[in-house]
Amino acid sequence: MFSNILIYFVVIPLLMLGLLAVSQNMKQIRAVAVTGSLALLGLSVYLLTDYLSLRAAGADAPMLYTDSWSWFAPLNINMAVGVDGISIAMLILSSVILLTGSFASWKINPHPKEFFLWLVLLSTGVFGFFISIDLFTMFMFYEVALIPMYLLIGVWGSGKKNYSAMKLTLMLMGGSAFLMLGLIGIYYNGGHTWNIVEIAQGNLIDPSWQNFLFPMTFVGFGVLGAMFPFHTWSPDGHASAPTAVSMLHAGVLMKLGGYGCFRVAIYLMPQAAEELAWIFLILTGISVVYGAFSACVQTDLKYINAYSSVSHCGLVLFAILMLNTTAMTGAIMQMLSHGLMTALFFALIGMIYGRTHTRDIREMGGLMKIMPCLAVCYVIAGMASLGLPGLSGFVAEMTIFIGSFEHTDTFHRVFTILACCSIVITAVYILRVVGKLLFGPVYDEHHLSLTDATWWERTSTFALIVCVAAIGCFPNFFEELIKFTFSPQIFAVIGMN
C-alpha cells in the first residue's frame, strides 16, 4: 500500500496530526506544521515532475499512479487513488496554501495546538479528496474537510462567528446531502461501481438517470463552489473565519466544489451535462456578475473578497459547463489562480486586521505609507484579481473567455460576453478598495505607529505572489499538465467535443 506515492498525501497529514497531538509548545507546533507542509509541497512538486516525465514517456492512461485497495468489498467500495494533471495542480495548490497558511497563523491565539490539529485535519480531507478516484472515499474526504471548518471558525473566528460557522456548516452539509443522494444514485445506475474512471470510460450511467443525478451532484458540489443562489455562506463564513482558515477555505475548499463538479457531474454524466448545462449556465453566469456587483458596495474587506470569490468561482463553474477543452482548461487555471490570489488576499486582510483591528475600509486609509510591504502585496493581489497580464488571473480568464466563445450557440455567447463584463466590475471594486485602503491620506492617526510585515508574513505573501506570477508568466506549462485530461480520446469516450 505504501509503495504508491499518492497515499503519502494522506499519510503525511495524519503523521502531522499525531505529532501535533504530542507537541508541547508553540515552537514544536510550528515546526511540525511547517515541516509537514513543506514535505507535502515537496511531494507534490516531485509528483508533478514525475507525472510529466511519465507522460512524456508515453503513459496514456487517463489517470496515473492508480491503485486500488479494497475497503468495503461487498459494496465494491475501494480506496482507489489516481491522479491526472488537474488533481496534481490542485495538490500543489493545496500544499502551497497549507504552507502559507501555516506561516500566516504563526502567532495564532488561543489554543494553537488545537488550531493546527483542525487545520491539518481539514487538509487531510482536501488532499484525500484530490487523490481519490473512488466516489465513496472522495465523498468521505469531502466531508472530512468540511467539519473542522465549524470549529475553526467558531473558536478562532471573529465577529458573529457562531452564526457564520453554523450557517456555513449547515449550508455545505445541505449541499452534501444532495451530493450523497447523487453519488448513491450513480452507484446503482452506473454499473455498481464507485470508480470514476470505470464509470467514465464505460459511460455507464443511463441517460435518463443522468438527467436526475447530474443536477444533484452539480448542486451538491456547486454549493461549495459558491454557485448562486447557494453562495450566502461564503460572505459570512469568510468574514468570520481566522486568516489561515479563510485562505484554505477560499483557496482550496471552494476548489473542491469546482473540481467535484467537473470530476463527478460532468465527467461521469456528459449527456446530461449537455442537456442541462443551460440551467446552470444561467445560475453561474448570474454568480459571476452578481458577485462582482455585490462586491462593489461592501465595506468589509473580507466581504468584498468573499463576493469576489463568488464571482471568480462562478467563472470556474461557468467555464466547466461550456464543455469544451479550452474553457475547461481555463476553469482549471482559474481554480488555481483564484485559489492563490484569494489566499493572498485573505492573508493580507488578516495581517492588516491584526494591526488595525478593523476590516472596514471606511475606517482605514493611506496604509501604503504605513505598511508599504503589505500594501504593495495587496496591490499585486488586486492586480491579479482584476486580470493583469503577467499574473495568474489574466491567463485563466482569457482562456475561459476564448473557450466559452468557441461555443457556437448564441445563448452561450451572450452569457460569455456577460461574464466578460465582470472584468470591468472587478476593476471597479478592486480599485475602490485599493484607493480607499492603501492610498490617500492616513485616515486614523493611531495607525501611524503600526509596523510593516514580519518575516513570517513576508514568507507567506511572497510565496503566494511568486506562484501567482509564475502561473501568469508561464501558462504554457499548464497545457502540458492538463493536456491529457482533456485529450480527444477522453472526450470521445465521455462524449464531448
Add this chain to the structure above:
Amino acid sequence: MDITLIYYLVPSLIMFCCGIYGFLTRKNMIAMLISLELMLNAIDINFVVFNRFLYPGSMEGMFFTLFAIAIAAAETAIAIAIIINIFRADKNINVEDASQMKN
C-alpha cells in the same frame, strides 16, 4: 337461535372501546389500570372465540389467552407497585398531575 361468532365479538369490541374510553378519561391511575384490564380481557375473548369458532382444530388461541392473562397480571402488579411509589412520593395518584416533564 345460534350463538354465533358475532355475539362474542360485539361485546368484546364494546369492552375494548370502554377500556379505551376509560383509559383516556379517568384521572385516577387505578381506574386507568382497570380500563387496561378491560381491554386485555376483550383481547382474550377475541382469541378464545376465534379459536373456538373458526379454528377449533388447534389450541393456539386458548394458549395465547392463558399467557395473556398471566402477562396482564404481571403488568398490573408492576403498575400498582409504581403507582404506590408515586403515591408515597406525592400523596396523589391523579394522572393529570404526573405531567411535569413536557415539551
Add this chain to the structure above:
Amino acid sequence: MDFTIPLLILAIPLGMFLLLGLAGMKMSHKTAGVLGTLGMGTVLVLSYFTAFQYYFSGNPEFISEAGQRLQSIIFNVDWLAFTPNLVIRLGFLLDPISAMMLIVIPTISFMVHLYSLGYMKGEKGFQRYYAFLSLFSFSMLGLVVATNIFQMYIFWELVGASSYLLIGFFYTLPSAVSASKKAFIVTRFADLGFLVGILILSFYTQTFDFITLTSDPGSVLASTAGATFMGCSVLTLAMVLIFMGGMGKSAMMPLHIWLPDAMEGPTPVSALIHAATMVVAGVYLVARMFPVYLQVPSSLEFVLVIGAITALYAAVVACCQIDIKRVLAFSTISQIAFMMVSLGVARPEIHECLGYMASMFHLFTHAMFKALLFLGAGALIHAVHSNNYTAMGGLRKYMPITHITFLIGCLAIAGIPPFAGFFSKDEILVAVYGYSTFWGIWMSCVAGLTAFYMFRIYYLIFWWNEPDYHHRPHDGEMVMSLPLIILAAVSTVAGFIHFGEFVTWQGHEYQIHMDYVVAGISVAIALVGIFFARFLYLKENDRPRRMADSCRWLWTAANRRFYWDEIYMFITHKIIFNGICRPIAWFDRAVIDGSMNGLAIVTNKASVAIKNLQSGRVQQYVLLYLIGALLLAVITAWCVL
C-alpha cells in the same frame, strides 16, 4: 535579423523594472535614476539601430526587391495555446509602423527619464517612479512590436496598469488616486469592447496573427461573410468593438473623460504616457488592423465620425481651460482625433491611402512636439508651483529656454511652416479633403481652433501680466532643459523627413505632394487663430472676460467640458452604484440570504409550534398513539381498498 537586440529592447526595461522595483528601496535616488536613465539610453541606442536596420539595411527580410517594405517577425514564441489555431505568441514584429514607434517611444521615454532626474528630484518614491517608467516603456514597446492581436491586448492592459500606477504616483493626494482609478476603469471598460471584439474576430478567423489577418484579409475574413451575431454583421461588430478599445486608450469621445484627470500624475509622465505614446495606442491599433478595417468601410466611417466630433469638442474645451496641463490634455485629445480622422478617411483610391501615412506622420511629429510642450509645462509648473495660467504671466523674461522651446512647440502644433506639425497636419487635411469637403472644412476649423488655444496659453503664460512671484522663477537645471532643446530641434526639422518613403500602407513608397491650396488655407486659418489669440491675450485687458460674458453659457459649458464628467458621475454613482450594486447587495442579504435564514426560522417556528404535542400528559400520548395507529389503518385502507 538576429533576435538578440530586439529581445534586449524588451528585456532591458523589464529587467530595470524588476531591479528597481525589488531592490530600489535599498538604492539612493541618484543611483536609481541614473540606472533607469542609462537603461533607457541603451534601449534607445538599440532601437535606433533596429529601426535603422529595418529602414536602411536593404535586407531582403525587410524590403522586397520591388521596394516594398515587408512585415518581418524577428521572433515569436508560443506563450499560451488556447486551441491549436488560437495561440498567444509573444514576438517581435518589425514593419514600417512598429519601426517608427521604435524610434518614437525610446526617444520620448529617454527624454522623460532624463528630464525626471531634475523634475522629480527629492520626491519620495523616486526609485518607484523610475521602476514604473521602465515598466511602462517595456509595456509600450511590447505593444507596438506585437505580432498578434492578443499580444497587443496583453501589453495594452499592461500599459493601462502602468499608467494607473504613474497617474496615482502621488498616492496621498485623493485627486490623484481618483484620477488613476478613473483612468483605469474607463480604459478597462473600453478594453472590454476590445476583448469581445477579439473574441468575435478570432472565432471566425481562427487566428490572432496580424500578418495572417492583414496580408490577405479577404480570404481570412471569408468565414465571416453573412455571419451575424445578435442581428449585426459579425465583422462590423468585431471591428467597431476593437475600435472601442482604441477609443478608450486614445481618449475618443465619449471615453475621453479620463485623460484630463490623468494630468494629476507627474508632468513628465503626462508627457510620456498621456501625450506621446500610450494615448496613440488606439491610433496604432487601427493602423495595425487597417487592412481589416478596409474590408468594412462602415467601421472606418465610424472611426471618422468619432474622430471628427472628438477633435472639435476637445478643441473647443481646450479654449476654456485654466489649468495649462488640461489645455494640453484636450489638445492631445484633439490631435489624436486628427489621426483617427485621417485613418477614417484613408482609402486606397484616395491618394493611395494617404490618410494612413498622414496619420502615422502626425503621430510621429505630435509625439515630439506634444512631449516638448508637456515637458515645457512641467518646467513652468516646477518654477511657479501651480498648474494654472493665472499664477503665471510674463515668464519669457525669467525662463528664456522654456519660452523659446514652448513657442516652437506651439508653432509646430499650430501648423506653421516649417515646423513639423505643419507637414503632417497638411497631409491629413489633404487626405480629408480628398475624402469629403465637409469633413475637410470641419477639420480645418479645428486646426484654426488649435492655433488659437495654443497661443492663448502661450500668451497668458509668457506675456500677459506678471503676478507677484514669491520666488523668482527660473529655467530648470540642465537635465531638464536639455530634453526641451533636443525635442524643440526635432520638432523643427521632423517635418522635412520624407515620411512617405518609410511608412505607408502596404509599404510601397509614396511621394508626398504638397497640396498648396490646402496648405495655404490651413496656414491662413492657423495665422488667424494666432492673431486672434494675440489680440486677446498679449497684454492684460478685459476683452477675454467680455467675450466670455457675451456667451456665458457656452463658456461655462466648455469650461466644464460639456458636463461629460457629471454625466458619467450620474451614470456610475446614481445608476450603477446606487441603482444596481446597492440593490443587488441588498437583494443578496435580504432575499437570498434571507431565504436561507428564513428556512432556519421556519424550522424553528415549526419546532415551537408543535411543542404542545408533547404535553406531558400520558392520556394525550395514548390518544395520539391511537389516532396515529387508526389513521395509518384508515388512510391505507382508503388507498388500497
Add this chain to the structure above:
Amino acid sequence: MDYSQFFAMKQEIGLLVVFLLVFLYDTFMPKRALGATGWVAVGLMAIQTLFGFCPSVSQSADAFAGMYETNAITACIKNILNIGTVIVMIQAIRWSKQDMVVIRRGEFYELILLTLFGMYLMISARHFLLFIIGLETASLPVAAMVAFDKHRYESHEAAVKYILTAVFSSVILMMGLSFVYGLTGSLYFSKIAGAIFAEGTISLMLIVAVAFVIGGVGFKLSLVPFHLWTADVYQGAPTPVTSYLSVISKGAGAFAFLVILWQVFGAVYSDAWEWMLYALIILTITIGNLFAMRQKNMKRFLAFSSISQAGYIMLGIIAFRGMGVAALMYYVLVYIFSNLAAFGVIGAIENATGRVSMDDYQGLRKTNPKLAFTMMLAMFSLAGIPPFAGFFSKFFIFTSAISQGSVAIYVLVLIALINTIISLYYYLLVVKAMFISEETPVIPEFKSACSERFAMWICVAGIIGLGIVSCVYNGLLDMVSTAC
C-alpha cells in the same frame, strides 16, 4: 417432549446462567464482597458476549416446533446487544454506588439481564406467543428500572408514563394479533405469511392488524406518533437506564420489527405497509429533529435525537434483503457506541455534579477537555460526520435503502438527508456549548470514575474504529448474505 431442543437456545441459556450467577452472588455473598457486584456482572456478561462469538452459537437451529429459531443473523444481533449491555453495565457501576441506589444494586443488574433475555426471545421468536412473552419480559422490568431512583420524583413520573403507555401499546399489539389470528388461524410467522399469501386479496381487518402491530412494535422503537413516552421517560429515568433504553431495547425492537414485517406481512408489503413505513419514517425523522432542536436537558435532547435515529434505522427495514439487514445491524452497532459515548459523558457529569442541562456544558472544554472531546466525537458520529463510524452507518443505510430503486425511495432518502442538516444543527449546538461558548464554565474540573473512563474508551474506540476498519461491515454483510 424433547428437552434437548433447549440446547438450540445456547445464548439464552448462557444469559440465564449469567443471571443466576449474578443473582446468587448478590444474594449469598457477604456484604463486603457486594461492592464488586457490578464488576462481577460485567465480567460474566463479557464472558457471555465472547461466548456469543463461538462458531457453534451461530449455527441455525429451531426449537418448539419452530416457535424459536436461531441462526447466524440472530446470534449476531444478540452479540451486538450484548456488547451494548456490557458497556451500559460498566457505565452503571459508578451510578449504582450512590447511597440511594446501592442497596438495590444487584437488582439493577438482574433486571437488565432479564430484559435482555426478553429481547433475545423477541429476536428469535417465530411465533407470536413467544414474541409477546419476550416483548413483555423486555419491557416490564424496564418500568422497574425507570423507577429506580426512588429519591427523584421524575423517576416515578417517568415510570408511570412508561408502564401505562407500554401496557397500552401491548394491548394494541395483542388486539392486532387477535385480528391476525382471526384471519389466518395461526400465530406462527410462517403460517400467517402463508395464509396471507394464499388469501391473495387484502382485507380491512388485515390492514388494521398491520397498523396495530406496527404501532405496538413501533412503540419500542419510538416511532412517531408512538414515541411520546420517550422523551419523558428518558429524562426521568436514571441515566444508565436511559442509555440502555435508547440503544439496546431500540436495537432489539428494530430487528424484531424487521422480522415481523417481512416474515409475517412480507406478502402485503407494497399493498399495506410500504407507505405506512414511508410516512412513519418521514414523521419520525422530522418530528424527532424538530423537537430535539429546542431541548436543553441533555437526556431529553438525546431522547429526541434517538427518535430521529430510529427513523434512519427504519430505512434499513425498507431495504430488507441482505444489504438492508446488514446495514440495520451495522447501524445499531454504531449507534450503540455513539450514543453510549454521549450517555457516558452525561452520566459522568451527572454523577459528579448533578447537572444535565446543555447550558451547564458551556465551556466544558476548558475544565474537562477529555469529556468534551468524547462528547464531540459522539455528536459527530451521531450526525454522520466522517471519519467517524456514524458516517459509514448512515451511508450504508442510505445505500441499502436506495438499492430498492424506486423514485419514491429516492425522495424518501432525500428527505432523510435534508433532515440530517437539522440534526447536524442540534448536534453542533452541543459542540458549540462545549467548545465555542466563551462563558465561564459551570462544571468544575473533576475526575471521572475509572469505570466511566473505561466505558468511554471503549466507545471512542468503537466510534473511530468501526467505520474505518471495514471488516466489521464486510463481515456483517457476508454473514447476512450467506444466511439469507
